[in-house]
Amino acid sequence: MTVDWKKRISPTVEAVPPSGIRKFFDIAAEMEDVISLGVGEPDFVTPWTIRESCIYGLEQGRTSYTANRGLPELREEIVRHKKEQHGLDYDANTDVLVTVGVSEALDIALRAMLAPGDEVLIPEPCYVSYKACTTLAGGVAVPVPARIENEFRITAADLEAHVTPRTRVLLIGYPNNPTGAVMRREHLMELARFAKAHDLLVISDEIYGDLTYGGESHVSFASLPGMQERTLLLDGFSKAYAMTGWRIGYALGAPELIAAMTKIHQYTMLCAPITAQLAAVEALRRGAKYRDKMVAEYDMRRGFIYRGLTKLGLPCFEPQGAFYIFPDVSSTGLSSEEFAEQLLMAEHVALVPGSAFGDCGQGYVRCSYATSLDKIDEALARIGHFLENHTSPHR
Numbered sequence: 001m002t003v004d005w006k007k008r009i010s011p012t013v014e015a016v017p018p019s020g021i022r023k024f025f026d027i028a029a030e031m032e033d034v035i036s037l038g039v040g041e042p043d044f045v046t047p048w049t050i051r052e053s054c055i056y057g058l059e060q061g062r063t064s065y066t067a068n069r070g071l072p073e074l075r076e077e078i079v080r081h082k083k084e085q086h087g088l089d090y091d092a093n094t095d096v097l098v099t100v101g102v103s104e105a106l107d108i109a110l111r112a113m114l115a116p117g118d119e120v121l122i123p124e125p126c127y128v129s130y131k132a133c134t135t136l137a138g139g140v141a142v143p144v145p146a147r148i149e150n151e152f153r154i155t156a157a158d159l160e161a162h163v164t165p166r167t168r169v170l171l172i173g174y175p176n177n178p179t180g181a182v183m184r185r186e187h188l189m190e191l192a193r194f195a196k197a198h199d200l201l202v203i204s205d206e207i208y209g210d211l212t213y214g215g216e217s218h219v220s221f222a223s224l225p226g227m228q229e230r231t232l233l234l235d236g237f238s239k240a241y242a243m244t245g246w247r248i249g250y251a252l253g254a255p256e257l258i259a260a261m262t263k264i265h266q267y268t269m270l271c272a273p274i275t276a277q278l279a280a281v282e283a284l285r286r287g288a289k290y291r292d293k294m295v296a297e298y299d300m301r302r303g304f305i306y307r308g309l310t311k312l313g314l315p316c317f318e319p320q321g322a323f324y325i326f327p328d329v330s331s332t333g334l335s336s337e338e339f340a341e342q343l344l345m346a347e348h349v350a351l352v353p354g355s356a357f358g359d360c361g362q363g364y365v366r367c368s369y370a371t372s373l374d375k376i377d378e379a380l381a382r383i384g385h386f387l388e389n390h391t392s393p394h395r
């Protein structure tokens with residue numbers, strides 16, 4: 001007798017669609033001569049001093065498990081870093097959990113916070129994992145669309161329209177993937193008042209916090225008056241230090257919440273890899289100058305791609321953070337998916353349909369500029385060629 005797999009996979013898992021990002025990678029991987037603006041991954045290799053510290057650790061025989069919460073020296077560096085960056089005060093013993101990327105932190109945070117049916121407000125467009133992790137944790141994701149007229153910032157009025165007695169958590173990610181939007185202090189203050197009025201916990205994914213441009217600087221949600229106790233701050237090393245493959249991140253928050261998350265972490269992960277933790281210590285001690293160089297390079301590419309897409313007639317919001325730009329392609333008369341698929345087939349340029357980041361992303365596509373200027377230049381030429389053949393009569 002064969003297994004009837006249709007009946008054997010958990011309905012909760014069945015309810016989660018596959019990531020709209022991965023689908024396009026898989027098609028692109030089969031093609032030759034593809035320029036990918038699809039991946040949300042730095043094109044830089046991790047700085048040598050960080051790699052070397054890991055190698056040195058291995059030479060010293062540092063190959064064991066660590067404390068569940070992470071190496072004490074890493075937790076201390078994280079606390080020091082957040083004090084320096086945002087003036088925040090955390091206790092390295094009780095308020096920090098080192099995780100397998102922000103991905104793990106997000107997953108266990110939602111599992112630690114939600115009872116079945118609890119609602120999570122999620123401003124969209126947003127990173128693809130927010131809704132999926134909420135569903136997998138037994139919660140209900142409540143998308144709140146952000147509008148381009150508001151530079152893709154979410155307001156308290158937007159959120160107010162979606163709050164119910166079951167709302168427990170607000171999950172925000174700024175600088176934003178996929179739009180590149182940032183929230184200034186006054187915008188965040190509005191959300192802080194809203195969170196307090198409705199007694200919500202806030203998960204603030206600040207993985208792109210070091211990547212801001214044009215005079216913007218990142219304000220941590222936890223640094224707002226009265227917000228530290230109700231905010232779980234997530235951050236990591238993947239983007240700022242070009243360390244995606246190391247799988248290392250962390251969560252900072254109230255001791256009670258960190259203890260609950262640590263309980264899940266100790267049974268499921270045990271600890272983050274020691275090699276990655278050693279590298280992360282070095283990133284925080286000596287990585288800043290390499291990080292800042294990479295950020296300056298992203299800034300240059302940002303200007304280049306923004307001007308290029310605008311010149312091609314695609315309206316764009318000028319991104320102020322992360323390394324994505326989110327042009328409006330609706331003038332072609334194609335949906336996001338049709339645009340992405342046809343561009344890939346015709347011109348071998350991979351990007352991600354905006355609809356992968358929520359319904360309000362329909363009509364947009366996400367281009368990552370974490371790739372070389374030469375490749376961006378060639379991608380723009382190919383997009384221009386594609387647009388010549390896909391000009392709707394309304395353009």
Ligand code: PLP
Pocket residue numbers: 040100101102103104127173177205207236237238244247248249
């Ligand atoms: N949060 C956001 C907004 C992201 O864009 C990503 C990766 O693309 C992650 C979290 C996952 O990061 P990590 O590599 O630390 O798991």
